[in-house]
Amino acid sequence: MKKREVALAALGIFVFWQISATIIDKSILPTPMVVVPVFFEELFSGKMLGHALSSLWRALAGMLLAILLAAPAGLVLGQSKSLNRFFSPVIYLLYPIPKVVLVPIVLLFFGVGDFPKIVIIFMILFFQILVLVRDQAVALPTELIESVRSLGAGRRALFRFVYLPASLPAILTALRQSVGTAVAVLYITETFATRQGLGYYIFLNASTLLNYPAMYAGVLAMSLLGLGLYFSVDWLERRLCKWQLID
Numbered sequence: 001m002k003k004r005e006v007a008l009a010a011l012g013i014f015v016f017w018q019i020s021a022t023i024i025d026k027s028i029l030p031t032p033m034v035v036v037p038v039f040f041e042e043l044f045s046g047k048m049l050g051h052a053l054s055s056l057w058r059a060l061a062g063m064l065l066a067i068l069l070a071a072p073a074g075l076v077l078g079q080s081k082s083l084n085r086f087f088s089p090v091i092y093l094l095y096p097i098p099k100v101v102l103v104p105i106v107l108l109f110f111g112v113g114d115f116p117k118i119v120i121i122f123m124i125l126f127f128q129i130l131v132l133v134r135d136q137a138v139a140l141p142t143e144l145i146e147s148v149r150s151l152g153a154g155r156r157a158l159f160r161f162v163y164l165p166a167s168l169p170a171i172l173t174a175l176r177q178s179v180g181t182a183v184a185v186l187y188i189t190e191t192f193a194t195r196q197g198l199g200y201y202i203f204l205n206a207s208t209l210l211n212y213p214a215m216y217a218g219v220l221a222m223s224l225l226g227l228g229l230y231f232s233v234d235w236l237e238r239r240l241c242k243w244q245l246i247d
Contacts, residue, residue: 030213039217051201052221058114058197059186059229062121063175069122070129071171075163077130078137095127100185103192112193120189121182128174136170137163172237176230183226198222 014032021031042048077084103120110116140162190199202218205211 035216038213054196055198066125074133117189132170
């Protein structure tokens with residue numbers, strides 16, 4: 001998607017927001033002309049920056065952990081029919097469960113701090129990446145694998161030069177599909193027993209301080225976090241999967 005189209009879409013959203021806020025004319029919906037200056041003021045004064053960095057760290061750590069564990073697991077299942085047959089029923093049962101319902105359980109077991117929030121994001125991304133990578137590995141043409149084997153490639157060489165490159169698009173697709181959900185669940189986890197994170201910042205300003213411009217500034221910051229992660233995945237796909245680009 002072209003940058004110009006994205007910029008026009010963003011402008012359209014802000015215009016709609018401005019018109020809606022003007023018509024409603026209530027303190028609970030300030031205009032973007034009020035929120036945007038508050039956003040920069042809160043960010044550069046440091047009031048929001050620490051919260052934003054905490055949320056970014058948790059999101060990146062959860063994503064990285066999911067990739068490091070789910071991608072190799074998916075490749076192994078894609079290469080081994082017996083392992084795939086054994087674990088498929090377990091994945092079939094666990095994959096559809098909305099991971100947000102597990103938030104209270106994870107918090108009970110791991111307490112407060114960064115780790116339980118990273119675990120929640122990890123669980124959301126893990127099954128998405130695992131299933132897509134496994135299916136991508138299974139779908140590889142047998143002729144391709146046999147031709148590489150005929151050149152003397154063993155299991156390790158197949159993993160490195162065939163399965164892994166072929167699975168990169170699946171990994172990035174899983175991240176793109178899940179990043180919005182991961183950030184949404186991150187917000188929920190940051191409203192529980194914590195004093196750091198954009199979720200806490202939004203909740204504090206909305207329910208305790210009743211500072212609605214600052215609340216919307218936090219919402220804007222969390223939206224930009226999700227967009228930044230999404231666009232980063234797009235950038236990685238353009239860099240790592242150039243053969244998929246269609247003019």
